[in-house]
Structure formats: C-alpha cells, structure tokens
Amino acid sequence: MKPETAVEAAREFVAASVAPVAADLDRKVNPEECFSWDIVEQGSERGLRTLTLMPEYGGGGADCLTTAMVVEELARGDMGVSVVFAQTLKLIQALQGAATDEQRARLLPKVRDDPRCLLAIGMTEPQTSSNYIIPYRPAGFATNATRTGNGWVINGRKRFISNGNRARFYLLFAQTNPDKGLNEGSTCFLIERGAPGFTTGHVEDKMGERLANNAELIFDDCFVPDEDVLGVVDRGFDVISRFFPASNAYAAASVLGVAVAAYDRSIAWTRERVQGGQRLIEHDIVAAQLAEMHMLIDAARAYVHHAAWKADHKETGWDPTLGALPKVFASEVAWKVVTKALELHGGYGYMRDGGFEKLVRDAACFIHSDGANRTLLLKAAQFIRASAAHS
Numbered sequence: 204m205k206p207e208t209a210v211e212a213a214r215e216f217v218a219a220s221v222a223p224v225a226a227d228l229d230r231k232v233n234p235e236e237c238f239s240w241d242i243v244e245q246g247s248e249r250g251l252r253t254l255t256l257m258p259e260y261g262g263g264g265a266d267c268l269t270t271a272m273v274v275e276e277l278a279r280g281d282m283g284v285s286v287v288f289a290q291t292l293k294l295i296q297a298l299q300g301a302a303t304d305e306q307r308a309r310l311l312p313k314v315r316d317d318p319r320c321l322l323a324i325g326m327t328e329p330q331t332s333s334n335y336i337i338p339y340r341p342a343g344f345a346t347n348a349t350r351t352g353n354g355w356v357i358n359g360r361k362r363f364i365s366n367g368n369r370a371r372f373y374l375l376f377a378q379t380n381p382d383k384g385l386n387e388g389s390t391c392f393l394i395e396r397g398a399p400g401f402t403t404g405h406v407e408d409k410m411g412e413r414l415a416n417n418a419e420l421i422f423d424d425c426f427v428p429d430e431d432v433l434g435v436v437d438r439g440f441d442v443i444s445r446f447f448p449a450s451n452a453y454a455a456a457s458v459l460g461v462a463v464a465a466y467d468r469s470i471a472w473t474r475e476r477v478q479g480g481q482r483l484i485e486h487d488i489v490a491a492q493l494a495e496m497h498m499l500i501d502a503a504r505a506y507v508h509h510a511a512w513k514a515d516h517k518e519t520g521w522d523p524t525l526g527a528l529p530k531v532f533a534s535e536v537a538w539k540v541v542t543k544a545l546e547l548h549g550g551y552g553y554m555r556d557g558g559f560e561k562l563v564r565d566a567a568c569f570i571h572s573d574g575a576n577r578t579l580l581l582k583a584a585q586f587i588r589a590s591a592a593h594s
Contacts, residue, residue, distance in 0.1 A: 204254060204263035206272055212249045213273045217280030220245040225281040229413045229561055234406050237413040238369060240319060242284055247318035251277075255292045257299055260311040267296075267449035271456040271511040275504070278460020279467075282565040283414025285457040287321065290365045293450050294322035294374060300446035301391070301434045310372070310393070323370035325361040325394075325420050331385070343378035343385045346422060348392065354428040355379070355392065360404070360421045367418030368403040371396050375420070380437050391439035393431040400425030411564030412572070448514035451526050454573035455507045455533035459500065461566045462537035465544035465559070466496050472548055489547065496540045503529075503536040523586040527579040534569040534576060541566040 204212075220242055231237045246252050255270055256262020265273070270292055278285035295314060299307055314320050328345050346359025357377050361367070373394045380388030394401060404419035434442045443450075473483035473493065483489045510525040541562050545552040552559040570576055 204250065204265055204269070206265075206269040209251075209254060209263065209265060209269050209273050210276050213251060213276035216246055216249050216251060217277060217284075221277070221280035221284050225284070225414060226558060226561065229281075229283075231413070234408045234413060235368070235416060237283070238287075238416045239414065242414075243287065243321065244318045246284075246288060251288060252291060252318070252320070253295070253315055255295045256311065256315060257307075260299075260307070261315045262295070265292075266511075267452065267514040268508060268511040270296075271449065271452050271507055274453050274456040275460040275463065275507075278457045279464045280460075281414050282457055282461050282568070283412045285460055286365055286412060286415040287369075289453045289457055290324070291320075291322045291370075293447065293453050294324055294372075296449075297374065297442060297446040298322070298372070298393075298433070301442045305430070306393070306433070314372070317371060320371045321366045321369050323364050323366040323373050325364055325367075325373050325375040327361060327363050329360070329362050343381060343383065343388055344376060346375075346377045347381065348377040348379050348390060348427070350379075351426075354426055355390075355432075357392065357394075357400070357422040357425045357427060360419060362419050363407060363417050364420055365415060365417055367420055368406055368416050369418075373420070374433060374442070375422075376439050377422075383437065386440050388437050389439045390436050391433040391442045392427045393433050394425070394427060398425055398427070410567065411561070412568040448517070448521070448526060449511050451528075451530045451573065451579075452507050452510040452514065454569060455503070455510070455529040458530070458537045458566060458569035459503050459507060459533045461562055462496075462500055462503070462533075462540040465537075465541045465562050465566075466493075466500055468558070469493060469496065469544040469547050472551075483547070492543055492547065496543055499536045499540055503533040506532055524583040527574070527583045527586075530569065530573055531576045531579050531583075534566070537566045538570065 228237045228239055250263055253262040254265045254273060258264040274285050274289045277288055299311060331344055346361060348355040348357045375392045375394050376389050377392060378385065378388055379390040400423050402421045404421050407417040409417065473489055476483045506529050510529045513521055513525055545559050545563060548557060548559060551557050
C-alpha cells in the first residue's frame with residue numbers, strides 16, 4: 204500500500220470510526236469497556252490491521268516509514284487505538300521476519316482472516332521491567348520454560364501487557380537457561396489464546412490511553428511445542444534486535460499524534476477566541492507559542508521518520524540510538540505541546556468537556572510506556588560509550 208493511500212485510509216477511519224466515540228469510551232469506569240471490537244473490525248475492513256503483512260499473504264506490505272505515518276494518524280484520533288494497532292503491526296513484522304516458512308504458512312493466514320486478530324508481546328514482569336533494556340546484573344526472567352519431551356512447560360506471569368486480554372497470538376519471552384541473563388538465556392515462544400495453562404488476569408485501570416487494554420498474563424504449566432519456538436532457543440533477544448528496529452519509532456509516532464491533535468485544536472481555538480478586542484492568534488505572544496509548538500512537532504516527526512526509514516535501510520548505516528531516543532524526544536515534545544495547548548485554552552482547557560484533560564492524560568503515558576525515558580537515555584548512553592571505545 205502506498206504511503207499516501209495508507210495515511211488517507213487511516214484519516215478516513217479516524218473520522219468515521221474513532222473520533223465520534225473516543226471520548227465516551229475513554230470515560231467508561233470499567234477499563235475493559237473502554238476497548239472497542241467495533242473499532243478493530245472497522246480498521247480491519249480498511250486494511251489497517253494487516254498493513255504490514257506480506258502481500259503474498261494478503262497484507263499491505265507496508266514499510267516501517269509508512270507504518271509510522273499511519274500510527275501517527277491513528278493517534279490524532281485516539282492514542283489508545285493507535286497503540287492497539289501499532290502493537291499488532293510491529294509484531295506482524297517481527298513474526299513474519301523471524302518465523303520459519305512452516306510457521307508463516309501455518310500462522311499468517313489466521314492473522315489475515317480473523318478481523319479481531321490482535322497481537323501482543325509478553326516481556327514485562329512484576330519484578331522485571333526495565334531489566335531487559337538495561338541489564339545491570341545477569342538476572343533472567345522470572346517466567347521460565349522447562350524442556351519436556353517435544354516441547355516446553357512455561358510457568359510465571361507478565362504484567363502491563365498491551366493487548367494482553369485481547370490478543371489472539373502472543374510473542375512470549377521466558378527464561379530457558381537459568382544460568383544466563385535474560386539477554387543470553389531467554390527464548391521467544393508463540394502462544395495462541397486458549398492454550399491450556401494460559402489465562403489472562405488483572406486489567407490495568409490506567410490514567411490515560413484507556414482505549415487500549417493492558418493486562419496480566421498468567422502461565423501455569425502451559426505446554427508449548429517445539430514448533431512454536433520463534434527463532435533460536437536461548438536467543439530470543441535476537442528476534443527483537445533483528446526484527447524490531449522500528450518499535451521505538453512506532454511508539455514515538457503514537458505519542459506524536461497526541462501532540463498534533465493538541466496543536467490542531469489550538470490553531471482552531473486561537474482563530475475563534477477573542478481576547479482584548481482581537482483574536483488570540485493575533486496576539487504576538489500567542490502566535491509565538493504556536494510557532495514553538497509547530498517547530499517541536501516538526502522536529503520530532505523528522506526524527507521519527509528518520510529512525511523508521513533507517514530501520515528499512517540498515518545498509519546505509521544503522522545508529523542503535525535510533526532504537527531508543529526518538530520515543531524519548533517525541534514523548535517530551537508531546538508533553539510540552541499538550542501543556543502549552545492547555546494553557547492557551549485557559550479555563551476552558553481545564554474543563555473535561557473541552558477534551559484537553561484526555562490529551563494530557565494520554566501524553567503522560569509515553570513518558571513511561573515502551574521504556575521509561577530515563578532508562579532509554581541510559582540505553583543510548585551505553586551505545587555511545589561502546590561506539591567511542593571502538594573508534
């Protein structure tokens with residue numbers, strides 16, 4: 204699918220299926236009721252859920268840059284919806300990249316044909332969150348997989364998993380070598396919802412990003428056959444390093460979409476609102492603030508697009524900091540833009556009916572989500588140190 208076609212499809216989808224219901228869904232008290240299968244199915248009808256699926260399996264075959272552009276467009280309507288789709292799109296890329304021919308033939312048609320087929324990745328644990336980003340000590344995942352016969356038995360639990368209670372397929376990371384750290388001794392398994400011994404637990408009641416559910420994954424003697432190992436045993440992190448290059452860029456694009464929504468509303472508001480005898484936009488201090496917001500958004504988008512393009516063209520020279528810093532920058536830009544927009548709206552912006560408190564709550568999410576910003580800065584620092592040591 205061409206970039207302009209995909210972005211236009213996302214824009215039409217947001218206008219028809221997301222914008223009319225997002226605010227009402229966000230206000231549901233029960234977090235599970237904030238999620239909408241209708242939205243997922245309508246996105247599937249437009250080809251957005253399978254945008255990154257290989258064309259030979261009926262997908263759009265979109266590259267990372269096109270996907271990042273679509274993810275941003277979705278987030279202009281609602282960041283939770285963007286996350287639901289972004290998780291699935293990036294995991295389709297990882298799955299079809301790391302899978303064997305047999306696994307692709309067996310699994311990808313199911314992804315294509317089920318309009319509710321979402322994907323999730325199980326990494327974060329109650330006591331293992333940033334450890335897989337900055338492994339300070341050689342500790343492994345608490346979730347473990349033990350060899351038995353022609354497969355593995357998994358025990359443990361994961362927490363805060365996006366699409367956790369909604370996905371059909373999961374890329375689950377479990378420790379298979381207890382003598383190694385999680386980077387060297389864990390394996391990636393493919394697990395389908397309904398597998399014996401696998402259940403979902405608590406659904407998080409989040410401050411923002413409420414149209415996406417995050418849930419607990421529970422494994423109690425869950426058997427996974429050898430045929431559902433993704434990649435090489437004990438080398439699960441190769442799946443991430445090889446096939447997740449744009450994951451960070453997609454997270455950055457999601458939160459950037461929130462900033463764009465805040466900016467667009469600010470332009471409309473300042474054109475209409477009269478203060479001191481003239482429209483707000485005619486006041487120099489307001490116009491200068493809008494200019495700063497515009498500049499920050501453009502800079503963040505350029506960084507995100509650069510990272511996404513590089514993910515598709517590693518032969519041009521891949522900078523590993525691009526797997527960490529774009530999300531840090533975009534989330535900080537979004538927070539700054541949204542709070543500036545809140546200020547421009549004055550007392551109206553503080554009222555829930557104005558919709559800005561939702562944007563503030565949504566923007567706050569990605570200061571922590573997809574890797575806490577301080578942790579990602581440390582990760583980038585490690586790359587820089589390593590590069591300097593070898594130069």
